[in-house]
Amino acid sequence: MDNLKELQDKIGYKYTFDCVQCGYCLPACPTYDSMGKETHSPRGRINLVKMAAEGKIDLEEIREPIDKCLGCRACQTVCPTGVEYGKILEGAKESLADQQQLSMPQKAAKSFIFNHLFPHRSRMDSFGNLMWFYQASGVQKVVRGLKATKLAPLHLGEFESIMPRVVSPNKRKNRQAVVKAEGKTKTKVAFFTGCIMDSMFYETNQNSIELLRKSGAEVIIPDSQTCCGALHAHAGNVSDAKELAKKNIEAFEKENIDYVINNAGGCGSMLNEYGHLFDGDQEWGERARRFVAKSKDISEILYELNGLTFTREVNDVVTYQPSCHLTNVQKVVDEPLELLKNIPGIEYREMQDHNRCCGSAGIYNIVNYDDSMEILDSKMEKYKPTKATTIVTTNPGCLLQMKMGIKRENLEDRVRAVHLVDLLIEAIENK
Ligand code: SF4
Ligand code: SF4
Structure with a gap:
């Protein structure tokens, strides 16, 4: 990137000054523990980002340490000076994604997954249905019997072997848009279904809705909601993550509800970061903050309602x-x-x-x-x-x-x- 100022703004350079190099975060970092290198610790990664932002090293030199960061944010929790590591990481990923040279097949795969699959609920449903057919039709047994999964790239065969049992298309079709509370209505909530959760873990979503209902919540499932954008943001694709965030904010602000409930820690944290995503944007920043104020994990609301x-x-x-x-x-x-x-x-x-x-x-x-x-x-x-x-x-x-x-x-x-x-x-x- 030619323009150093542009890189500094994007990469979160200003946040790197909050790090006082104390090293308290080191024992909390799983990659520092397993890889044993300063460059693969939070402190080391922050230093690398700072050096790249100052033009002292090439941006490419931070790619491997940043790619190997789990993004678990354990470092942020233990940091005594409150370094906003998440913002530094996200900025680094976005800057690296900007200058990454992908081959045509890589570009096509990325575009298919991020732009043509995850953001579309009906396509994610079709994906779930395909997985159901694969499991229910006996194809899975044949594939496993032939040990064909061993040929899959990226160890996908390993992941196939732990795939959850997917529900049938018929079961999926019968979901109601509004589920009334059992007994007196204590609160009205909207349920965030997620993309992978709803296609692969549909039963867990239905169980979540049932627990909310039994706890005294009326549950609305907005039809125009979409993927939270977490995978996009983690891959450095912040502009697409913002588009998805806007769609979700619009979908949920239409509803007269007290809370937006989700049941996936990763999606929930993305929903909670919508405010930060629109830092400096007057209109969307305000709408995002209102959305975040209503966002809760299912465990919080079930505990609060105490109705089970x-x-x-x-x-x-x-x-x-x-x-x-x-x-x-x-x-x-x-x-x-x-x-x-x-x-x-x-x-x-x-x-x-x-x-x-x-x-x-x-x-x-x-x-x-x-x-x-x-x-x-x-x-x-x-x-x-x-x-x-x-x-x-x-x-x-x-x-x-x-x-x-x-x-x-x-x-x-x-x-x-x-x-x-x-x-x-x-x-x-x-x-
Ligand atoms: S990130 Fe926080 S805990 Fe880690 S070295 Fe910097 S100031 Fe210390
Ligand atoms: S977010 Fe990255 S740097 Fe921080 S503790 Fe997790 S793996 Fe380590």
């Missing part, structure tokens, strides 16, 4: 792997645990370093597979002493990563990974 009546014991030893974004960005820490501990029959055992990232981090586990698996293996070492038979998570990426950990440890016949809302519903319904 458990009818069944879930006799299980449980541990909890929190979503980094729920913890470090949304600062939702106690509510999921309190809900979990209230389930009758649960024996809760805390995992050592449970707040440390599991290595999922959006698509980090796909694009940085080996690094991600090293972080996951160390997470599983911390899990083992708990001997828990259920690992609870609050984000789809973490859920799949924990399933992967269970598989890597050959524990599939004894241990399961579930979303918190799916465990809560087990204690309510007679399944």
Whole structure:
């Protein structure tokens, strides 16, 4: 980039001055722990960004350390001077994306996923239906029998083996746009369905709506909502993330509601960052801040409403792997645990370093597979002493990563990974 001033504005240069180089963040950083290099620590990455912004090193030199950052924001939580690492990271990713030379097939794949798939609910539904057909028709069995998944690039065969069971198109068709509260209406909320959540984890979304209903919330599911834009922003594609944010703000501000509820830590943190996305934009900044003020994770509202009546014991030893974004960005820490501990029959055992990232981090586990698996293996070492038979998570990426950990440890016949809302519903319904 020729214009240094332009780079400094984009890369978040001004935020780098808040770092006093104390190093308190180093022990919290999973990549510093696993890679053991200063350049792969928060402090090192901030220094590299500063040097690139000052023209002391080429921007390209920061690509690998930035690509290897999980974006878990654990460094931000422990930083005594409040360095806004997320803004520095996002600026670095956007600057790197601007100057990245992609081949034609890479450009086409990126455009297909980011522009022609995730933002379109009907296409994500079709994707879910395709996955259902793949599983229900027997094709999956044949593919697995022939060990064809081993031929898939980017270890996608590994991820295929932990894919959740997808619901049928018929079930998907029957969702109501408005679900009335059970008993007295205590609040009116709109539910953010997410793109991957709704196509691959539709049942978890339906269970979320059911828990809200049983807690006394009327639930509206706005039809014009779209993908939150997290994957776009994390890939440095901030302009597309902004377009998606605008669509969501418009979709939800039409509704007369108290809260916008989501059940995925990664999406929720993106929704909570819409205000920052429109910094300096008078019109959208204000609308985004109003949206953010209403945005809540499902655990917060369920805890607040305190309306769940458990009818069944879930006799299980449980541990909890929190979503980094729920913890470090949304600062939702106690509510999921309190809900979990209230389930009758649960024996809760805390995992050592449970707040440390599991290595999922959006698509980090796909694009940085080996690094991600090293972080996951160390997470599983911390899990083992708990001997828990259920690992609870609050984000789809973490859920799949924990399933992967269970598989890597050959524990599939004894241990399961579930979303918190799916465990809560087990204690309510007679399944
Ligand atoms: S990011 Fe914060 S904790 Fe880390 S070195 Fe800088 S000031 Fe210290
Ligand atoms: S976001 Fe996570 S991986 Fe990245 S520097 Fe901070 S602690 Fe390390």
